[in-house]
Amino acid sequence: MRRLVFELSGEHETLPKSEIIACIEAYGWHYDIIKSYDQVIIMDTDSDVNALADRLALTHNILEIILDCKNDAEDILKEAQTADIKLKEGETFVVRVNRIKNYGSITADFERKLGAVFWHRGYPVNLTQPDAVLRALITEDRCIFGRLIRAIDRAQYDERAPLKKPFFLPGVLMPRISRAVVNMSRITEGWMLDPFSGTGGTLVEAGLISHDIKVVGCDIQKKMVYGTRKNLRHYGTNYHVIKEDSLNMGIKTGSVDAIVTDFPYGVSTPIAAESLEVFYRNALREMYRALKEGRYTVVICKEPMEKLLKEAGFIVIETHAQRIHKSLTRYISLAKK
Incomplete structure (x- = not known):
C-alpha cells in the first residue's frame, strides 16, 4: 500500500471522490481513505497510479505524500526543514503551491520561500524542466505537501x-x-x-x-x-x-x-x-x-x-x-x- 494524495477538480463537490473509488474498485485494488479535505483526498492504496490517471477526469494530480501539517506559513516552513522529499542525489526540483479557494493566509511569495528551504538543504532548483515537482495544497486548516507522480491529461x-x-x-x-x-x-x-x-x-x-x-x-x-x-x-x-x-x-x-x-x-x-x-x-x-x-x-x-x-x-x-x-x-x- 502507498499513501497517495488526490488533488481534485472543483467542478463538483462529490463526484470526483466517487469517480476515484469506482476506478479503484473496478480493478479490484484495495484502498483506505485516511483523510478528506476540500478538493483533497489522502488514501492508502495498492492501485496502479498510471492506470488510474489514464481514466480519471475530475482529478488534477496524483501525489505521493511528504507531509501533512497546519496551513500556517511558519509551520509549513518548519516542517519542510526536516521533511524527506525523496530526491536522489543530483535530482532537481520545483515547488508549486495551490491555495484552494480562500483557505489559509499564504501570500504570493510563499512558493519562493518554501523552495528556498529545500535549496538551502542542498537540493538544486530547476524552474523549467525539474526532475521532481513538489506541490503544496492549502485546504481548510491543512497543508498537504507531496511529490507529483502523475498529472491528469484534462486537456x-x-x-x-x-x-x-x-x-x-x-x-x-x-x-x-x-x-x-x-x-x-x-x-x-x-x-x-x-x-x-x-x-x-x-x-x-x-x-x-x-x-x-x-x-x-x-x-x-x-x-x-x-x-x-x-x-x-x-x-x-x-x-x-x-x-x-x-x-x-x-x-x-x-x-x-x-x-x-x-x-x-x-x-x-x-x-x-x-x-x-x-x-x-x-x-x-x-x-x-x-x-x-x-x-x-x-x-x-x-x-x-x-x-x-x-x-x-x-x-x-x-x-x-x-x-x-x-x-x-x-x-x-x-x-x-
Whole structure:
C-alpha cells in the first residue's frame, strides 16, 4: 500500500471522490481513505497510479505524500526543514503551491520561500524542466505537501467538447462528466449500453478507456442513431448503434456489463409513453432486465430517480445533484443489480 494524495477538480463537490473509488474498485485494488479535505483526498492504496490517471477526469494530480501539517506559513516552513522529499542525489526540483479557494493566509511569495528551504538543504532548483515537482495544497486548516507522480491529461476532454464533434446537439453532458459517470459504472471490459444514446457522449468516453470495452447505443430517432455512429466512428470506437424503442430492446436478458444513460427530458425529444413517470418506470425495468447480476448502472435525469430505481429492483448506492442553471438540476444516481 502507498499513501497517495488526490488533488481534485472543483467542478463538483462529490463526484470526483466517487469517480476515484469506482476506478479503484473496478480493478479490484484495495484502498483506505485516511483523510478528506476540500478538493483533497489522502488514501492508502495498492492501485496502479498510471492506470488510474489514464481514466480519471475530475482529478488534477496524483501525489505521493511528504507531509501533512497546519496551513500556517511558519509551520509549513518548519516542517519542510526536516521533511524527506525523496530526491536522489543530483535530482532537481520545483515547488508549486495551490491555495484552494480562500483557505489559509499564504501570500504570493510563499512558493519562493518554501523552495528556498529545500535549496538551502542542498537540493538544486530547476524552474523549467525539474526532475521532481513538489506541490503544496492549502485546504481548510491543512497543508498537504507531496511529490507529483502523475498529472491528469484534462486537456483531452476539451478537445472532445460537444462543439468539436462531428455531430452536435446542445444540452448534452460535457466530456469530463461523461467520463466520470462511465467510470462510476466500474466497467473494465465487456459491453456497456446507453439505451438513450443521443449524440453518443458516454459511449465515446467508454470506448476510449479500453479496446476491451465494446459499446452499444439505442435511440428511437434515426438522426440520433446516424449522429452517434458518426461520432463513434470519428474516435475509432468499437461500437454498435441501433434504432429501436429503448422500452423494448432487442438485447438478451442479463447480457450487458454496465449501463450508463442520460434520460431524455421530454421537451424536444419524443417520449414513447403516456407520461414521463411511466416512461421512466418502463425504461428502468428494461435496463434491469438487460443488465448482468451484480453489475452497475448510472442514471442521469432531471428528476430524483431513487424511488423508481428501487421499484425496478436496483440497489441504490448514491445520488449526486449537479445544478446546471436556475431551472435545471441533474441527478446522477449509481445503482447495482
